[in-house]
Amino acid sequence: GENVEQHPSTLSVQEGDSAVIKCTYSDSASNYFPWYKQELGKRPQLIIDIRSNVGEKKDQRIAVTLNKTAKHFSLHITETQPEDSAVYFCAARGGATNKLIFGTGTLLAVQP
């Protein structure tokens, strides 16, 4: 069945360093790839998304890259800050059902 693998499960970086989270999806028909940030006790919130006709998208310190051939997409956070500490989820959607398949999440800890 459809599957999204996410790595690493935990990531610790020093403030100011970059963080990269990687996801791989199995359904070649997937055409939409959002990233969600979930702070402790809060709901997931969209931080950036990319559609299959685009290879890269940036929004200030956050960027997402997509390699459709490899079925791989990544989240890049530059100049990390303590408030970036959270769980990040990737997801992939394809087909006619609008069904989002989520990765298992990455706990990012930014050390001051």
Next chain:
Amino acid sequence: EAQVTQNPRYLITVTGKKLTVTCSQNMNHEYMSWYRQDPGLGLRQIYYSMNVEVTDKGDVPEGYKVSRKEKRNFPLILESPSPNQTSLYFCASSPTRGNQPQHFGDGTRLSIL
């Protein structure tokens, strides 16, 4: 304000006592979905609905029911709750057309004793 509202936010109950978690959205979205979140397993879809009177199973539907009689509401029903349904539940909605992000409710933490 555009939002997805879930109630209750927290519930502790006992095995076998039927319960309903309500979800309502004010964005006129066609698509609504329920997820459960468990440590190390991410967000797993329980049921989803593409529009009024159209519902379908997600990845973990066992022990749950849903209904979609109106566009704005999508309640999750646990007819006979069991301890393995203790979890954090999220409702989400989005437009059907185009690749649009899902908006999540604030979550419902259920404890089944």
